[in-house]
Amino acid sequence: MIGGGEAALIQRYFHGLTAQRDGVELGVGDDAALLQTETGLLAACCDTLVEDIHFPGDIPPEALGHRVLAVNLSDLAAVGARPAWTLLSLTLPEKDPQWLERFSAGFKALADRYGVALVGGDTTQGPLSVSVTALGQVAGDHGLRRGGARPGDGVWVTGTLGDAALGLELWQEREEATALAGDPAYLAGRLFRPEPRVAAGTALLGRASAAIDVSDGLAADLSRVLDESGVGATLELEALPRSQAFIDEQGDLRHLLHGGDDYELCFTLPAEREEEMACLREHAATPVTRIGTVEETPGLRGVDAGGVVCALEPGGYDHFAEGS
C-alpha cells in the first residue's frame, strides 16, 4: 500500500538502504520485496514500539530510529542470526519532514553499520508507533535457543546491566528540555541507542547451550531460559557487571535484575567451553561476564557476598501481565 505520496516519502528518507545488499531483487516501492536466499536458516522477528509505552514522547527522533532497529537486531542476535533485511512500518500523526529526516538518519546509521537493507514498508497516519520486521540468516542447521541450558553450565551476560533502566529514571527526572551530560547522558544513551550484540550472537552459535536478549530485565529473561530448559540457577549478585556511570549514579540491584531495555545477551555455556570466551572478548570485542551457575533445582536464586541465598522473582516488565 505504498501510494504516490508514501512512495515519495520512503524514497526520500530511506533511499540507498534498499540497494546496499546483493540479492535484493525487488525492494521498497513494490508490493513485496524479493530476496535471493542461500539454502539455510532464515531468521525473522518483529517488534513494535508505541509512544509513551516503549519510549517517552520527547525521545530524539534519531534515537527512536536507532532503537526500533536495534531491538530487532538484538532479537536476531539472540538466535545467532546475521541480520540481512528489514521492513519498516511507520504510523505517524502527521507528515513532519524534519522528524522523518532525523528518524531515518538514526535508522540508517545503524542499518549501514550491519549491512542491513530496508526492503519494504508502509507508512500510515495515526498515533505514533513504529513497527520493524528484521530478517537474518543463520549459519548451520541450528540457531541459539532458549531451551538448551543444562545443570553445571555457567550463566553469562555480555556488557553491563541496569544502565538503561537507570538512564530512564534520570531522563524522566531531568528539567524539561535540558540536555543531559556526563554519566546521565551515558546512561540515557544506553536506553536510547542500545547496541545490538550481533557479533556476540553469531560467535555464540555452536557454543552457548541457550541464549536470550535482555529486554525485560535479567531476572525475567533468564527465567524464561530456565523454564524452557527445565532447570534453575543461582546468580552471584556481586558479579553482575556494572558500568562506571552506573556505580557513580548509584544504580542498585533493582536496576541490575529488573531493569529492561539493556539488550545485552544472557546465555548459558557448558563449563568446558569457558576458555573460548577469551576469544569472544578479543574477536567480537564483547565484554562477557560469568554471573552464575545453572542447577537442577528449578527457580532463580541470588547469593550475596556474605553467602546469603534468596529467591529472585522474575518480575520484569510485561505489558499484559495481570494487574500491571
Add this chain to the structure above:
Amino acid sequence: MIGGGEAALIQRYFHGLTAQRDGVELGVGDDAALLQTETGLLAACCDTLVEDIHFPGDIPPEALGHRVLAVNLSDLAAVGARPAWTLLSLTLPEKDPQWLERFSAGFKALADRYGVALVGGDTTQGPLSVSVTALGQVAGDHGLRRGGARPGDGVWVTGTLGDAALGLELWQEREEATALAGDPAYLAGRLFRPEPRVAAGTALLGRASAAIDVSDGLAADLSRVLDESGVGATLELEALPRSQAFIDEQGDLRHLLHGGDDYELCFTLPAEREEEMACLREHAATPVTRIGTVEETPGLRGVDAGGVVCALEPGGYDHFAEGS
C-alpha cells in the same frame, strides 16, 4: 519481547498456527523465528492497519483478523509469491479476551486456507493497530514486477471492481448496529473479507508483463504500473467488471476507477498470451477480464461506449498526499 503474559496470550489465541508448516525451526515464543528455506526467491511485505484510518472502529474483529492478513497475502500475490510465513504485531488498548478470540479466528481461518504459519509477533498496549509481515516464496528467478508493461499488451483485472468502496458507503450509511443483508452485506463482505488472489498471482508468473494489486483504486494502481513501465493505456470503461450487487446498488464509475480495497490483481499481458487466460479461469477459478490496452503515449485514458476518450486522473487514496 514476548513476555510471560504476552507469550501466554499468543499461545492461547494463535496456538496451532506455528506448527502447521514444515521448516519452522523456531516459531512464536522465541526472539526470532528460524525458517528453513529452499534456494530461491523470498518475498516479504508488511502492512499496518490503524483504527479509523484503514477500518471503521465497529468492524467485526473476525473481519479485521481476516483483512490484515488478506492485504498482505494480496501483496505477495502481486509479485507471484506463494505465501509461507507471517509475523503479527498487535497494539491493543486493553486485553479483551473476547475481541482476541474473534480476531484470531478470522486470522486463523484465512491462514489455514493458504497453509500460512504464524512464526513471530509482538503485542503491546496502545491505540488499536495491527501490523502484519508476510513472507512467501517465488518459483523461478523473477517475480511479477510493476515495470514490465509494453505497448500492445492487454490490461486485465481479476474479479470485479468497486465493490469494497460501495460496501463502505453502505456500511457507513446503515442504522447503527444494524446487520446488513442482501446486496449491502455482500458488498461490505468484499470490504471486510477481501479474498487475496494467491492462485492467480502464481499462475501469472512468467505470463503477465506487469502486475499490481488494486488497493488504492484501479486508476491509481494501474497508473503506478504505467509510470514504472514508461507507457500509457486506454481503458474501455464499459468493460470494467461489475458484480450483480454492485449494479443493483447503483455503483458508478467513481467506485470502479477510484474505489480502493478490492485487492484484485491488475496486470498487463502480451497479446500472444491471451488464450492462456482460459486456463487461469479454469484452474485458478479466477474470473479475469480484459479492460484495455497499453499504449506508447503516457497517461491513463478511458473510452466510453460512444467512443469518447477522456483523460483519467490517478486520484486514488493516499494517506500522505498533499491536501488530503
